[in-house]
Amino acid sequence: KMDEKKQLITMRIFIAVFLIISVVLAIITLENPQTVISTLMSISWGALAGAFLAPFMYGLFWKGVTKAACMASFIAGVGITVVHMAYYTLAGHTGTLWGINLASPINAGAFAMLFGLVLVPIVSLITRQSDADKAHAEKVFECYNDSEI
Structure with missing residues (x-):
């Protein structure tokens, strides 16, 4: 406001x-700027993509996405990235699982995105939209359907 x-x-x-x-x-x-900068970029990409991909994608095609699901995706995406950064990047742990490098911030970002794609519909089905949010979704989808693409 x-x-x-x-x-x-x-x-x-x-x-x-x-x-x-x-x-x-x-x-x-x-001393080694490329490694640090690329790691920081990977971490930030993972946090942003993990937080925003699922609410954005589902919001484009489904009226049922709730605010709670968006918040859950934001918290999970950033949370996964922060926990991964603390454990692997700052503490220096390494590891692999089924041939996947667990220490890679790129892999953590990919996991955060996939997790969000599962989390958003589950939370949306469990929580309810307010009447104002339902009306807004109807209005947006009505405008979208009426436009000539």
């Missing part, structure tokens, strides 16, 4: 903070 000016200031602050963090990480990792 922020006004546009406050949103703009908030976004600029976050951009500046992330830029500073990026510069600090780049300076710290000068």
Whole structure:
């Protein structure tokens, strides 16, 4: 419920903070920057894709996706990535399972995405949509069906 000016200031602050963090990480990792940067990119990709893929994909084609399912996907996607990062990246553990490198942040991201694709429909079927959310979904799908594609 922020006004546009406050949103703009908030976004600029976050951009500046992330830029500073990026510069600090780049300076710290000068010895082997490619490994660290690619690992960080893999971790961030895993967190984002694991959190957002399932709600986005199901939301495009199914009116039954609930807010609870979206929140569960966000928490699970980021949670899986953070736990994986803490256990494998920060603690330095290694391991394989059926030939899959468990320490790879890319594999953790893929698992987070697949987990979300299973989690969202299950939570959506267990939880209920509010009447306002149902009306909104109907309106969105009605507009989508009426448009010429």
